[in-house]
Amino acid sequence: MIRTLLLVVIGVLVVYNAYILIARTLFKNGMPVTFGFACATVVSGSMADEIDVGDFIITKSQKEYAVGDVITFYDGESGAYITHRIILVSGDTYATKGDANDTADDFSVPKSAVVGKVVAVWKGFGNVVSFLQSPLGLVCVIGGGIALWVLADIGTEVFRKKDE
Incomplete structure (x- = not known):
């Protein structure tokens, strides 16, 4: 469940960033x-x-x-x-x-x-958005998402072993 939620959030952020980058390139005024x-x-x-x-x-x-x-x-x-x-x-x-x-x-x-x-x-939220739209921000979002996904996987395994 947590993994699915993380994938959805990361997916939405990546798609939004891609849309903004493409749209700003296509529109003359940005x-x-x-x-x-x-x-x-x-x-x-x-x-x-x-x-x-x-x-x-x-x-x-x-x-x-x-x-x-x-x-x-x-x-x-x-x-x-x-x-x-x-x-x-x-x-x-x-x-x-x-x-x-x-x-x-x-x-x-x-x-x-x-x-x-x-x-x-x-x-103040514009500073966050600007960071997330930067190359470093995109790497942080993807890297952080992967790290959370791995941690969620590890947590699931730990709880499974405790239940056994």
Whole structure:
């Protein structure tokens, strides 16, 4: 039972990592969206204290966004994803600003560049996700899984011998 559970957990992590790696390679802008949801690790402090460096965010795409919504969008000029709050809606564009920034962004965000509205923030979990998606993290997941599998096997044998 434990062995099966470990295999399922390891399998899910490996498949997820493979999906993310393949999807980031296939998509020009690097952020795969699945069923309208996307996730990312925050790498700048422009939204501190609400969203800090190392936090894990989940976004959900919507038809419309409003003033006050925190959105993630792709900035074609810098080639980066940015998560900021909408401060003005003007036709098909948004004016945005990071909560920790003194001034608004000096560019407008077209609706087509928006990935989604931030619907969840997991404090600090982005650091864990980033590690698990790294080559070393993947080796640790697979190696740790194998080690746990072996230990579960040994534990099963020890209990079997005690029962005899």
